Amino acid sequence: MKPCCSFLAIVVLAAMGASARAQTAAPDAAALYQDKCASCHGAERLGAVGPALLPDNLGRLGQKGAEMVIRDGRAATQMPAFGAEIDDAGVKALASFVYGKPAATPRWGRDEIGASRVLTPAPAADRPMFAADPLNLFVVVEGGDHHVTILDGDKFEPITRFASRFALHGGPKFTPDGRYVFFGSRDGWVTKYDLWTLQVVAEARAGINTRNIALSRDARFIAVANYLPNSLVILSAADLSVLKIFDVADRAGQSSRVSAVYQAPDRGSFIAALKDVPEIWEIATQGPATEPLPLRRIAITAPLDDFFFDPGYRHLIGANRDGTQAVVVALSEGREIATIPLPGMPHLGSGISWVRSGQRVIATPHLRDGKISIIDTATWTAIATVPTEGPGFFMRSHENTPYVWTDSFMSKENKDLIQILDKNTLAIVRTLKPAPGKTTAHVEFDRSGRHALVSVWENDGALIVYDAATFAEVKRLPMSKPVGKYNVYNKITFSEGTSH
């Protein structure tokens, strides 16, 4: 009996040991997070020197992608590889943890924004500290390693390059004199940069998950459109202090994210579309800085995701992600005046406009179909469709060129193509393949319209300068995924061929 009991005891003890080991082997993701991640990404996952790790902020990375980043690190960032310290089960558990919704909706209000603010005033300067034309600079956002290059737009030589916040998104906004530029990051950081002294002068975090920012015409206010929390934040453009926070909701109190906000210079206002409720908001920015920035609501039929304006900002033309039509809203009248069938998911945020045969047209690429739609702004009808080599993302032109440049960024096979169409005949006059097999997208002209700059959208990418008349390559500068480039003059003059 005895040996048998001992044997049983050994078996039971062994089984208990194994089960205890199995229990300790199950990784405690929350503890791992606090141990390995919290110092950079924040104890609440709201971000610190590293980005916020919340499902909405991580969106397109995917859980598998997150596992890879945890294991291997992220090139050209401060994210180290944890593969040697955390086993596979731990990596998986961490990735699933950061994709889990937090128990409570994180708060990001006046106190948090105020506490995040950092001011680093630049020395007094009455002129730029470089010889290049300050109005023909390009601000190049390099998404590969999260840097910004300031480029001389005549010589196409970098003047300086600095580390930006993680994942800048959308076009930077320039003060009317071209001296300051404001950047918005997907993590809600707003950065004010002095282009004369070449330094960051103020930063504040205005949201946790941000869509974009806008600067008022008089350069007094910055509006920040947020997904998380559901807010539209108004900062002072002087020092990024908080002036007002709109908790975004419709008249009935239904809360909403903000799709995007833009300034409407001719109206002296910000215009925002709401993502979850059918309203457009107009916030007047004229009058004393102390006034309460009055809000006007325009009721529409369905929420808008993506929108654009006609020159003069009398009409907004917008679409939702269902992607089959656009609606036109007369802003002063405050009502929808037309619906334009536009199947194939128009990307109206990238729309541009020009005058063709005496008539103003708006052109938009489509995210799903390989085509450009041309819309007549007198009748608000689609008057032509130009087939392209694949669905595109961006379009650009300039007053001094007869051409429009577009990409096939959303195409599987042809994302290395740039196509150039004649503004008058609408014929495709040239197809460029600047870097075979590599994604090529986003064009911006220099101040004169004589050169077009194209991005090779890879981590070991490039900025290619083309002669805009002959389409000959002039120069190729290595860059780390130059997601966007913005010419100071074209932006501050609201060139009809570029984004605003």
Ligand code: DHE
């Ligand atoms: Fe953007 C601009 C929304 C995905 C690169 N993008 C904008 C703007 C909006 C917008 C509202 C205008 C902001 C401004 O200039 O003030 N973008 C969206 C989306 O809804 C979408 C489809 C989904 C999302 O993830 O948010 C989206 N955008 C992307 C990308 O995947 C891109 C290609 C890569 C990236 O960096 O995220 C991308 N968006 C850009 C760029 C601009 C932009 C480069 C500025 C274009 C310009 O020339 O002004």
